[in-house]
Amino acid sequence: MNKLNPEAEKLNTIIKESKPTIYRLLSEKGKSIYFPKKGLLSQGSEAKGKKINATIGMAVEDDGMPMRLPSMANIVPLDPKDVFPYAPSCGIPDLRKTWQKMIREKNPSLKGKISLPVVTNGLSHGLSMVGYLFIDPGDKLVVTNILWENYTLIFEYGCRARFRPFNTFKNGRFDTESLKNTLAEEEGKQIILLNFPHNPTGYTLTDVEADRVVDIIRESAEQENEIVAITDDAYFGLAYKTGICKESLFSKLADLHENVLAIKIDGATKEDYAWGFRLGFVTYASKEISEETCRALEDKTAGAIRGNISSASHLSQSLLLKAITSDTYKDEKVEKYNILKRRFDKVQKVLFNDEKNYSTYFSALPYNSGYFMCLKLREGLNAEKIRQTLLNKHSTGVIAVGNLLRIAFSSVAEGDIPTLFENIYDACKNEYAEAS
Numbered sequence: 001m002n003k004l005n006p007e008a009e010k011l012n013t014i015i016k017e018s019k020p021t022i023y024r025l026l027s028e029k030g031k032s033i034y035f036p037k038k039g040l041l042s043q044g045s046e047a048k049g050k051k052i053n054a055t056i057g058m059a060v061e062d063d064g065m066p067m068r069l070p071s072m073a074n075i076v077p078l079d080p081k082d083v084f085p086y087a088p089s090c091g092i093p094d095l096r097k098t099w100q101k102m103i104r105e106k107n108p109s110l111k112g113k114i115s116l117p118v119v120t121n122g123l124s125h126g127l128s129m130v131g132y133l134f135i136d137p138g139d140k141l142v143v144t145n146i147l148w149e150n151y152t153l154i155f156e157y158g159c160r161a162r163f164r165p166f167n168t169f170k171n172g173r174f175d176t177e178s179l180k181n182t183l184a185e186e187e188g189k190q191i192i193l194l195n196f197p198h199n200p201t202g203y204t205l206t207d208v209e210a211d212r213v214v215d216i217i218r219e220s221a222e223q224e225n226e227i228v229a230i231t232d233d234a235y236f237g238l239a240y241k242t243g244i245c246k247e248s249l250f251s252k253l254a255d256l257h258e259n260v261l262a263i264k265i266d267g268a269t270k271e272d273y274a275w276g277f278r279l280g281f282v283t284y285a286s287k288e289i290s291e292e293t294c295r296a297l298e299d300k301t302a303g304a305i306r307g308n309i310s311s312a313s314h315l316s317q318s319l320l321l322k323a324i325t326s327d328t329y330k331d332e333k334v335e336k337y338n339i340l341k342r343r344f345d346k347v348q349k350v351l352f353n354d355e356k357n358y359s360t361y362f363s364a365l366p367y368n369s370g371y372f373m374c375l376k377l378r379e380g381l382n383a384e385k386i387r388q389t390l391l392n393k394h395s396t397g398v399i400a401v402g403n404l405l406r407i408a409f410s411s412v413a414e415g416d417i418p419t420l421f422e423n424i425y426d427a428c429k430n431e432y433a434e435a436s
């Protein structure tokens with residue numbers, strides 16, 4: 001490893017002295033990264049408001065406003081200062097503070113200190129940055145064996161981690177025992193990635209299962225394992241059934257044990273229906289974490305971002321801030337939630353009534369939240385073939401994941417849901433008849 005920069009050493013010392021566990025959990029890259037306090041951006045921000053500012057690599061008009069092309073400025077109804085200049089690498093301060101306040105509002109049982117969220121270029125980028133900071137090549141990542149395919153790109157190929165998959169469901173429930181057994185297989189550093197509502201299955205833990213998962217992580221921490229517990233909350237807020245977790249698991253992990261560093265990944269992408277904004281957040285918590293350690297982790301994250309994309313879009317951040325502080329935001333969210341909930345209810349109804357005997361050919365994996373649900377096909381049916389038939393003969397698109405079909409009911413009008421399942425049924429029936 002290259003010799004550490006004194007600024008990285010300073011951050012490491014802060015972390016090591018108050019939270020040696022977190023220091024040990026950092027990757028080699030995580031230990032060496034820092035946000036340059038005396039670098040271009042910091043020197044530039046110190047010169048802000050000075051009569052003459054010849055610091056930063058941007059151009060200004062003679063009146064000091066950001067230089068801009070009217071063809072762009074005229075179509076964005078925001079103050080040019082909130083659009084055209086670079087945003088800070090860690091994100092614009094008001095957005096970070098507002099998002100932090102919202103995390104607390106949405107997760108009322110969350111106790112203890114949490115860091116200010118650091119803004120990333122979408123959640124995938126947030127996950128990559130967490131990989132940068134906490135995963136060394138060869139480190140292992142505990143994940144469900146049914147998972148979002150981008151985890152493979154981010155963690156297996158991007159970070160050179162190896163997956164330690166545990167079984168997702170057993171007898172229609174989340175397989176907490178498999179999580180427990182998988183964790184128990186190794187000692188020392190443990191990295192766990194949990195995603196609810198889950199992609200691709202659309203599953204959220206019941207309250208009872210969530211308590212069990214948290215107990216398992218606590219027990220592992222009590223056995224002196226040191227744990228990075230990452231919650232990917234991309235689909236937060238879309239829980240459609242009673243008795244399932246309405247809060248993020250982060251609430252329960254944040255203050256769980258000295259040996260647990262909880263990291264929350266969330267953002268506007270799915271939660272606020274702003275996929276193209278590319279805005280995510282990384283937030284840290286650990287039992288009795290100090291303000292200084294939070295700042296040091298934020299600085300390291302900002303350093304990783306600076307060396308990677310430099311900063312996320314200022315325009316997107318300003319738009320999101322305006323939206324989430326608007327009077328109508330909460331009502332608008334309820335309205336969209338209700339649309340998705342009605343689609344979810346329709347899927348349940350169509351499958352429950354099962355007038356056509358859909359269960360001859362497929363059955364649903366547990367689902368209760370989010371954007372998706374998955375169908376398990378009966379033996380002898382090939383998901384990719386069914387997908388092709390649906391495309392070519394029924395003008396219907398679904399995703400084949402191994403031998404599952406992932407159905408994004410979030411993107412199908414309620415009125416089309418019965419036809420969607422009829423089409424799947426017909427494709428399965430024909431395929432089965434041909435195969436046998």
Ligand SMILES: Cc1ncc(COP(=O)(O)O)c(C=O)c1O
Pocket residue numbers: 121122123124125148195198199232234267269275278279280
């Ligand atoms: C589970 C999960 N996490 C993260 C993301 C990534 O979100 P983003 O588009 O903000 O990178 C997705 C997107 O599909 C997802 O399904």
